[in-house]
Amino acid sequence: MPTPLSWDEQEMDELERRIRNHPVPVDLAEKTLNRCRNEQMELPIRTSRRFLKTKIGAAAAMAVALVICSGYVSPAMAASLKQVPGIASLFRFADDLGLRTAEEQGLLTENDAASTHGGITLKAPVAVYDGTRVSVGLERSFESESSANVSLQEQMTSVELLIDGQSTDRYGKDMGLGFFTFPTTDKNASIIEMSDLKNQGGQPLPDRFELTVRATLAGVDEPFELRIPVERKADQSVALLPDVSREADGLSFKVNKVEFTPITTQITTELTFADDNRMEDRDRAALAYDVEDEQGHSLRVLSGTGHPISENVMVTDTRFEPFASVPHTLVIKPFRYVYLEGGDGAFALDQDGNPKKIYLPELELKIEVPSAPDKK
Template structure:
């Protein structure tokens, strides 16, 4: 199947061969000959996924902008959207619904090109799909070391998670999720300053506009309060978004014996979503969980068991269940 696809791709590329620079033609031939017979399976990411293949980085680097070529590029594997290939079905859905925004911005240094393919910001965090392509063989681990900025200002407190997949010796596809402690503007320019890719040091700076897409979001403000002894939990806000379920709550307890508590989030349909990130400021917490496959009728916010009967009896009284509709 993949062999037939590659053969058709080669024929399509040759049809637009007239007037193509020799350098571009040579790089295309190299790329076609190096395509694997089978498309690699994308591993399920820990928090994110996305990117594009080396072909796009090669052609963009030449400055070749033929309209017909742009149409042909849509048929090259991974170019249109790598979010679709991610093990995360949520990212596939954002593309299918037209929520992900095309970026296609590149930066090159040390013989390595980094291209941001697409991004989505749903109000809970920013997911970015990218590709790393090198003239030489890449290391197994090219996890980028990045400083982020918003409208030119460095972000103070943020968390980043992600995953990557090696496509071939010269290409790595990846995605990252950016979560911040403070609210972001509805629209802003996101700057990514990459200082290191694996063991390769350099400077890869990419900046692109980001716009919040919240039309798919559902927000509830339960302000539900539960107390047990001198511990109080107040569930203030829950946001159901395409890429995450965000919970904001307050936890009040005596400072002289604060208990470290974590909370499970469950839906009325029995679905359990895993936590992705947590931020704390004073007694207010913001936790991002995986998105629910479908928004449940009710959710339960439950302290996790400490495997201590006396403590668990206290924690049971802090469980909160609220309606969503």
């Protein structure tokens, strides 16, 4: 059994301050951009049968880079917080407002899935599914006290997911489902996230299923296998089918669907190119967008899954953090990132260290949200 971690007075003061003030998450963008300045930002997107890492100028890439570059809770502090009632879930340390909300509102499914090999135990104590994404928290522990030099995220060399014991291929249109792995501020924890392709011709996930996670860790011969019960909890979810679009310069930008849950805001868009502007033109295909409400509040992007449904049509689900409440109006502001010359996918930065954006007002869309949208 691991030796319990102790905390010193400084960490106890910090713990008390966090519990007393319960602050909202700090925006880490300014602190992490400089650390990320010279690093290559990549977003895993399922665009073929293989799991490709495509360096695209999408807002999701920026979000993933910020998560990977940030780290502001020490392992000792993380262990300390987990011993406090009400702060037990590793989702508390996720750089994701939706997952923290899921914990606060009791939307998590808790379980005791665990697997031990080579003196390491891998657990999956929590999962949440809101109809747009499945998020599973993983925790690593050691039989004896260890000062591992690498995080769980870095130690995982491969991950395979099964749904009710079968490949995820049957839920894709012509490929398996994509998934992401995200680190947390605790180096012994990681989050796996998966979404279906129901908006792109695939099959929706069941409301209840058993998710099998098979993970291989560097330095351990045998794979870890965890069987995790997943249940959709989306009683407060609503969906819109606005079917609004704009066209400019041989490009049509359309919003097919908007989904609101307490955990996620998901927007499904359709990008159609003129016949002479196929998706091989990567700069034109790499279209991102900001999402604002009627008061100008902007959502932080989390991840995205794109899939071509024809030679010149790309359908993409982009997941953002949730609104505090369903807004009256959504404003979709498409833009493209500016890249440095050289073709390595690095962002050009403005004088404040933020990625440069070129907004496309001719494609901007405004969506009025009914006072009582239909439930999903």
